[in-house]
Amino acid sequence: MPPQSHNILESGYWEEIKPDFKLPAPARAAQWFLDLIRPAFLTRAAGPRSKQVIRRTAYLDGLRGFAAFLVYWQHHQMWAREAIAADAIFENAFGYDNQYYFAALPGIRTFFSGGHFAVTVFFVISGYVLSAKPLQLIQAGEYLKLGDNLASALFRRWLRLHIPVICTTFVYMTSWHMFGIWTSTEHKSNWPDELWNWYVEFKNFSFVFRTGGEPWFTYNFHAWSIPVEFRGSIVIYTSLLALSRCTRNARLWCEVGLIFYFMYIVDGWFCSMFMSGMLLCDLDLLSANGNLPSFFFRLEKRKKAIFYSLFVISIYLGGIPSHSLDVQVLKVSPGWKYLSYLKPQAVFDYKWFYLFWAASFIVASIPRIWWLKSFFEMRFNQYLGRISFALYLVHGPVLWTLGDRLYHATGWSRESHALPLASWINIFPLSKAGPLGLELSFLVPHLILLPVTLWLAEIVTKLFDEPSVRFSQWAYVKTMAPSIKS
Structure with missing residues (x-):
């Protein structure tokens, strides 16, 4: 029967009425393909904006999306300007080595070199989201349901994270040999050798207990954070189960203790970020139930000042100079001398310590600052x-193929790419006038690059990402014992 065809005038929009008959297989395949490649702006919304219900944590989805865009933007900024070593400007403090650029100003620098900040935000959000349902069950004393929830989550997590990586890198790797696409990454002489190398790298790259080797995956360097996501997920699931029978205060103190351990005792910076997300989620759920420790109620009158302060501190710390691993460089960076003494002994790469606080503070402050929350709910x-x-x-493969060529065309050539991309150099030269990071010859290629990247991201979401969620759930249900299913 046609769905809900009544009250069409009152609803304010027409719903598509689906016919009772099935289309022929070729027609269904054609419809599926059109739905796959059709960009979102050409798709009719399900209804007016006012009828959409915004979830409690919708701002986290928006923050994650905005952070992903910052990663895209930083990688393009650095890639296009390799010839002028712009990373030494973007990733050093404003005024370091007498370099004064608008793009390096505190706060502003987030929009040019905020990629690392964005990744740490991913980790804190993941800790928050992964622990939300289990913490609700813990606070409600639903321990049997908690076991079911964690079993399902742990079974599905590796598949959900790695299937999109497998699919996208396989397609990217295959395109080199199928279409003869040149990229700066070293290619094998033939596709079978490439396939074998891809397999060997991926199996080691995705092994959760890997203790050595390079953290990078040749077929997508940006995917380094995916195994870290999985390891952080294991930390969350383990901590949830271990702390599930604790009292409220004991659980909160243990969460704080684990954050301290991972950041100040051992170099487990990413574990601290996941645990910070879990702690923030625990506090939010307790707050919603009016069950926060009394200490927090004493801060209620200063709530606005506290969270605005945390947001400002977050933006400043999120701009941590990261061009060098040497903390002595940080000590002579304008605005960071005294902050450099806060670095724990355990942390090897100091930037992760400051980014831990930046990411934790911004995730904590956004829902308490109405205009920020509204922005991320847009x-x-x-x-x-x-x-x-x-x-x-997908933003990396697009950058390394289409982006590399468009930048050469508008005047941003790289010496190492001059020979293989000689036919692209300066075929459409544009002015480099303007502040560093906002030159006309850099911005114009994004009239093509940004829509193409977003469009391919939509396709990958529909073709690999969303199906990976459904497949992992299907696999879990298929492997369940009959007694559990019933």
Whole structure:
């Protein structure tokens, strides 16, 4: 029967009425393909904006999407300007080595070199989201349901994270040999050798207990964070189960203790970020139930000042100079001398310590600052959130293929690419006038690059990302014992 065809005038929009008969297989295949490649802006919305219910944590989706865009933007900024070593400007403090650029100013620098900040935000959000349902069950004393929830989540997590990586890198790798596409990455002489190398790299790259080797995956360097996501997920699931029978205060103190351990005792910076997300989620759920420790109620009158302060601190710390691993460089960076003494002994790469606080503070402050929360709940940020994983995975291959050629065409050539891309150099030269990072010859290629990247991210979301969620759920149900299913 046609769905809900009554009250069409009152509803304010027409719903598509689906016919009772089935289309022929070729027609269904054609319809599926059109739905796959059709960009979101050509798709009719399900209804007016006012009728859409915004979830409690929708701002986290928007924040994740915006963070994914910052990663995209930083990688393009650095890639196009390799010839002038712009990373030494973007990733050093404003005024370091007498370099004064608008793009390096505190706060402003987030929009040019905020990629690392964005990744740490991913980790804190993941800790928050992964622990939300289990913490609800813990606080409600539903321990049997908690076991079921964690079993399902743990079974599905590796598949959900790695299937999109497998699919996108396989397609990217195959395109080199199928279409003869040149990229700066070293290619094998033939596809079978490439396939074998891809397999060997991926199996080691995706092994959760890997203790050595390079953290990079040749077929998508940006995917380094995916195994880290999985390891952080294991930390969350383990901690949830271990702390499930604790009292409220004991659980909160243990969460704080684990954060301290991972950041100040051992170099487990990413574990601290996941645990920070879990702690923030625990506190939010307790707050919603009016069950926060009394300490927090004493801060209620200063709530606005506290969270605005945390947001400002977050933006400043999120701009941590990261061009060098040497903390002595940080000590002579303007605005960072005294902050450099806060670095724990355990942390090898100091930037992760400051980014831990930056990411934790911004995730904590956004829902308490109404205009920030509203910004991340905007439709475009929600759209970015929906495709954020795919955007993270595809922006690199687009940059290394189409982007590399367009930048050469508008005047941003790289010496190492001059010979293989000689036919692209300066075929459409544009002015490099303007502040660093906003030159006309850099911005114009994004009239093509950004829509193409977003469009491919939509396709990957529909073709690999969303199906990976359904497949992992299907696999879990298929492997369940009959007694559990009933």
